[in-house]
Amino acid sequence: MTFQYSRIADPLYVSENRVGAHSDHRWFASAAEARRGVSSFEQSLNGQWCFHYASTADESPAGFESPEFDVSLWHEIPVPAHIQMHGFDRPHYANTQYPWDGHDQIMPGQIPERFNPVASYVKRFTLDTPVGVGERVTVVFHGAESALAVWLNGHYIGYGTDSFTPSEFDLTDHLADGENVLAVQVFKWSAHSWIEDQDFYRFSGLFRDVVLYRQPVAHVRDVRVRATLSEDLSGAELAVRVDLTGGSAVVRLADGTQLKDLGDGTFVTWLDQPRLWSAEHPHLYEVLIEVRDPDGEIVEVVPQRVGVRRFALEDGVFKINGQRIVFKGVNRHDFGLNGRVVTREETEADVRTIKALGLNSVRTSHYPNNSYFYELCDEYGLYVIDEMNLESHGLWDRIRYHDAPDSEAVPGDRPEWLPALLDRARSMVERDKNHPCIVMWSCGNESYGGSNLAKVTEYFHEVDDRPVHYEGVAWDPRHPETTDVHSEMYTPAAKVEEYLRENREKPMILCEFAHAMGNSFGAVDRYIDLAYREPLFQGGFIWDFADQAIAMTDRFGQRFFGYGGDNGEAPHDGDFCGNGILFADHSPKPFTQEVTHVYRDIVTRIERDALTIENRYLFTNTSAFECVVTLSHEGEEIASEILDTDVSPGQVRQYPLPVTIPSGPGEYAVDVSYRLRAPQRWAEVGHEVAWDQAVFGSFVPSPSVPAAPEIVDGIHNIGVHGKNFTVLFSRLYGGMQSYRFGGGGPEHEILRGMPTPNFWHAPTSNERGWNAPSLDGQWLLASRYAVSERRPDQPFLETLEDSARVTYTYDLPTVPASQAALSYRVFGDGRVAVQLTVDPGDGLADAPECGVLLALDPELDQLTWYGEGPEESYSDRRLGARLGVYSAPVATQLTQYLRPQEAGNHTGVRWATVSDARGRGLRFEGSGMEFSALPWTPFEVENALHHTELPPVHRTIARPALMRRGVAGDDTWGSQTHPEFRLPADRQLIFEFSFIGINA
Template sequence: MTTKPSIQWLTDLTKFAVNRLPAHSDHLYFESMKEATTSDSMALRHDLNGSWKFHYAVNAANRPEKFYELDFQCAGWGDISVPGHIQLQGYGAPQYVNTMYPWDGHNDIRPPEIPIDKNQVGSYVKHFHLPENMKNGKRVHISFQGVESAFYVWVNGEFIGYSEDSFTPAEFDLTPYLVDGENKLAVEVFQRSTGSWLEDQDFWRFSGIFRDVYLYTVPEIHVYDVHVRTKLSPSYDSGTLEADLTFLSPAPSGTKVVAELYDAKGHEVARGNAKASDDEKWTLSIPAEGPKLWSAEHPYLYTLYVQVYNESGSLVEVIPQKVGFRKFELKDKIMYLNGERIVFKGVNRHEFNCRTGRTITKEDMLWDIKTLKQNNINAVRTSHYPNQSYWYELCDEYGVYVIDEMNLETHGSWQKMGAVEPSWNVPGNKPEWQDIVMDRAISMVERDKNHPSILIWSCGNESYAGEVILNVSKYFKSADPSRLVHYEGVFYDREYNDTSDIESRMYAKPADIEEYLTNDPDKPYISCEYMHAMGNSVGGMYKYTDLEQKYPMYQGGFIWDYMDQTLVKKDRYGQEFQAFGGDFGDRPTDYHFCGNGIVYANRVVTPKMQEVKFLYQNLKLDVGQDRVKVRNDNLFIDTSHYHLEYTLYLDGKVFYSGTTEVAVAPQSEGEVQFDWPADVMGAPGEYCVHVAFTLKEDTACAKVKHEVAFGQHIFNESIEDVVTPTSATGNGNMRVVHGDVNIGVHGSDFSILFSKQVGSLISIKYGGKEMIEIPPAPLFWRATTDNDRGFSQGFHSGCWYTASLARKCVGVDVEEESGHVTVAFTYRLSINNDIKVKIAYSVKLDGSITVKSSYHGAAADLPQMPIFAISFKVSADYDQLDWYAMGPEENYSDRSMGARLGTFKNTVKDNLASYIMPQESGNRTGVRRVNLTNMEGQGIKISSVNKPVECNFSPYTAFELENANHHYELPNIHYTVVTIAGKQMGVGGDDSWGAPVHDEHLIKSNEDMEFEFVIQRI
């Protein structure tokens, strides 16, 4: 360790690991069987997390260069928490960028150069005393689980080592330099290094010691690395457990290694002795008859106890290693797990917490794993770096398939504003980049190789293609033939097609995928990223999941992505909000492009999850009026763990319910007949048969009665059955007053006014209470979603924004008939003379109002219309909602398969989704009726006529939402904005930078349309 450190290493491609110990498996080890069987924490580790002394410098010139020396006083420095990011603890500022490098526009550099003027430096100091079990000449190592992006280490003034690669452990031997008293550990962390060119992921740019730091010692004989493999017979009913053991130093003569395999109930099922192949490497082979196999559906784990005895026969080390017997393979161009074709129902997942960034806790990870399992998500791609070891342990234990991705992305070096231009792509075919890239691959494989949940190694993300990455793939296959290799970048250069065992593409449209699958493909297909879930999105997802049954070589995909990356910040008035790129003064930035999650950054599930859970469910229920057909798409488990609950609703109310059992084997179908009692059917109205599989008992991830899958069947849904027409009779006579300006319709306990001047209905008073604050008007514009912005909806369809604001009433017609009065307003729109919109209000004796909106635009030549609706405002006192519609979460025409017909309640404020940029949200399709009331239960009911409508209730207008970049920019709430639509376009989701909503979910402006609904008092 006599190497003299140099700041030049930051740009030296050959200096990425100085004195760093070789990567090894992440196994635990103990000094007794009692510890190994009862403890999750190692007594041989000493935690260094907590408060460290800290100095921040904006660049290297301003750092305290000699701070590591023993006589350097840092008592006056500030403090920082480890683990944690520098930029989230009061030093510097975080920066969010996607594809471009964070210095773009500031520094004209090319790899491996780095910015000199803005390379933040964190100087950390930690004083510690060795615990007793690490004294007396024992070997002591230090482990840094994650440091971004390069760091130097000193102990007691002596240089220890240097490392790059932010997301895999870096470990060093401290033994020669430790003292019995106080020790000084000094760590110098640079934000930018050569490694920064390889870490251009779509995420916040932080730096610092952001994962755990600990000391560890080892027993007198120590197994440094364990590589466990399971092999299964062709019939999968017997197998062999094999393991390679590597000792830290040659095992002394007389060393004995015994291995015992225990099942999940703690019963020993097999044992064997390891044999030495040389002084440091030993091998182990144990036969296993009838092993229970590991899968996401049934994540069965054995425990292997490797016991090391010294020459005197004393036990010196015990290694408990979880083992999952499973076989993942490629046969006939299809991926199989344990002999069954697998379909990945996955998400891409960043490690993230809205307060601590990529420093996340075990509690965060446990919440994530349970949320995945509760919502039928069976797979995760670790985008785009290795995660903490605990994540893989959870995936092993709870059952989640993993694509483990190495820490590599060089997006900005080859793609410029979407255009492929690899003139200075790294690593490409540049041999000087081979070692630094390969080091990252080796570090990931060596640490993670024993986790059965990992089925696929990934060579990184969006780094183009070339010899360097091809060589990484060859390494993966050589080091671990039991797994496949994934890399999407070969799509851009087919010369390197052999890099990936799988055809993997990002954001290919369903038609593009089908084109591949129908042209004699040579590899199975997965969408490593699809359904860009930015803001109000995930529309049209069914078009992808439909391919799973149609094409055996289509084997699923991974939604981008799992969680929004927003950070908690306070506005100028001290109120917390979810901040995105640019909110910290960071430039350049990609602004709110970090908000792509199906889970909000505060770990609250978004409305989008409703659709994901339904389309990912493995139990498909085809419900009829008196039966349900069940298709069990699970590979290994039957339906015995679930109750089949069935409920018959009449007009949204429970009419009859029951529970039964059904045994459907995996990959099989079954049917259940419902023997409804004779007196159940016959009443007029709309019936809905709702069938669901629910858990019989608590599991590790969900409580009893948790719904796993559902299906519905609706019948007798003609308008006569759905909505009982409003009675034309009332108490007393109806009086019509024709004023100079206003037309009044008055009856028993109601008063309704229409204004010829305003050109609309202006007042509804029921029981003396005014319901109309701002008059109804035709609406053709919704607040643009993120996908709308990406498609340039404002450019293509902005005329409808104008039409919603610039209209002219050109006709008022009054028609009086027995039992009702109709007042109709005809509007012309400035955008086109060929369009006519008519809204007719028919008031009946009971004060109810039937509203009919008609659009005549067959002669118009205009772009598609975002929404065809009527909108008005009532007082914000009316904020209680009671729906009979598709729900419970918001839904749209292309994102409604996961919605169910039923009755639901929420409030107007809660109806607005928390997407990080305000936009259209809260819509419901299939609205039969909805009650809008105040806290006393007074208000109005809106009911559909002829066919269901779409409705939205929001504290804000589409235009207020349109013009706000953050929720705190929205005005104080004074109104409830009511929007009733004949149709709203879908939200889309193929991508968020140009993909349109699919045609069948658009509104064609050259077609005549109309819809009808009723307003009545409650």
């Protein structure tokens, strides 16, 4: 038997000589070895391999599989790794488009001719232990993208596809005593690349572990566990089915209970009052399978953990252990700083983060993850939708956007694709079937519909009792039996509610929602509110967990995260890979504070004398958490009490407020915080799991000194003077040209440019997605090129009893024309009360923001504010921010989104100071204004494609604003900010705030 490269272009060529799929259990030589977790039956082949790269098959080394072939001049490459991350080929990011589109005129199943990298690997190894009589040795490639061929000692062993499930081959018959030579070729593109068109970086190579497994003469090939709960959950039958060769087995629980052998490989026992597995309480039973050879010697021990739980459609909704579930989920790629080469430690860190953020579920997008991801979800407690490796989005686009007939769908109804689908379904189910965390199987992603997918679901239902998910039925409803849940993507909450008014056949989830690209995640609370109002809507999964980006160095030696096109690849989809709730280094983005708050499981409504607690947990009493009630006066804590609560899951209870809110002037905040009493694997004691806040009273701005300032009405300038300050207004240049403040010392200039009306911010990813810049462009012109006409009454000076007011009027270069007036009322202590009045032209789109831009001395690099925080917030993303006093360096305020864009805003700001290290600067005050202080103007931010391209810092840019447009996030390709979070476009806008110089 030989390998023929031409066959990889055949969709029917799925595998050759590959060992059948089986459970991902491990086996050990003894119970002691099992306790240590290190198996003498496993030999890792990870490490350095000899490596040859060829851009096409014709350039690959003929005969390299021979043990005599000289590879001494080859490169070395680590395994596991993507070849693209080690200088061969290049990382290639594409979303829906096929990377070869526009390069090769090929049809589905055919492979690119111009460029199809072939990675040839050679590994020499000697077995740790000689093969015993009757033993077998296999090699498992846990991940190889997208297809591989394998030789041992010059003998062709086999071929496998499906990048994300194991390819296992029996090596026994060709093993040599002493050194062996394992040769592998990995092909970047095969026929099956057409159904691996996921939104991710396109890599290739051996990117998961490669392991030799020795199987003793008596061996458990497969384990299937099933716990069937009684109707009232008071008992469960635990059944363990063992596929055993060459011996006998005894199955016990960790407490010594021996399961009854039914004689057909099935072992059973009854559990009274079992401890149930759930995301809240992920209890696992330990099962030990002890295998003896025909002589009665123990040759193998298999530990298997079991979660006893029931997840099913009951009363028309999904329930876990009898309770209706709301999926508070996220989609997750296996992706980190090394691409899809992700270690167990990195995966565990992700799982800990997911739990700490308050999420309860994960959808594996859009392929099976490494086995240890499911083990960790079992242990930590997460509900998982396990998704088959399938996506043909680029071909589906032909149907959606180019009116292609349904018959062109792949896999659709085409018989040549069915074997590959069933193979992938089988590989996933057989490997992962024993993980209690998995509550649904998924047929894949964004591949339209058809009879083939219906047959995949039929297979799932034949072999397992878990429900099946597939979103594509929403687009191609010909086979509704393909999915047990109605699933959609990015449907606005109002549309979900509208759909469910008429369609009550199945529960509904959003398998993707809240597209978190760039500065995003606006108005997500609408979905969660609906999930608790409408029983059939059972939540959704945020897209997605972490940015996919490549750590790179620019031509000046600066490190940055690259996205599509940065590696010279084409076609590509730019920064569309930057849509995680975490950055590429898996640190949290600012809006994780919103994620945590809207997903919280304890909701508290706070009144002046009472608080009402709603417990949304399914199995946890609020008494498990310490409830801390804090009273603050304008950011300063004045009282704190611990409140003992006892609210059962799903219940609501009211308690007296344990702190007294003063009735005098000022603003008071009551915070109610729920914190872990006991440490968890994912967080320490004191970790906050939920909070709410209410504000009482009102903030009173600082009064101005009543003494009137001195006014100097000059030829070209108007000067306003007082003790320790000077303000100059220019008649020539149409604005405030100087603000000098001393405050008891020498006056120093604070401004580095004239304040101007500002209606622009650097477009967010969402705004670019719905072409907002083309609609907003008039407001960019208005911000940069407003005209203050030279005329005798410009500026207009008013001398008031306690102040001087100077007003400039501006003609804004919009079509139709708009007008603005900026007035400054200067008091005797140097306080300047500013009023911006804007009259938009009829028919103009709403402005991205309405405020004033002040360029300040760059030494003013410290921001402190009394408002909502601690992270940035926006009008449609402020529920996770709470009122307080916060400080941060100005340099940190431009959030490191993958592409620079509007960032660093703070809502509900009562006052803010921008100061230098000595405490000198400006104090701003307003009535719940929005405020940001950044090292760059919006125009500089917009011009940069990466953060390393931002110019050197020459100014601090303060932007107090009436409002900025909300960030949106229903999707990033058309959904606009909800109307209530946009500035009115049809009426006059008035914004008032003040500023005054400060000294330490």
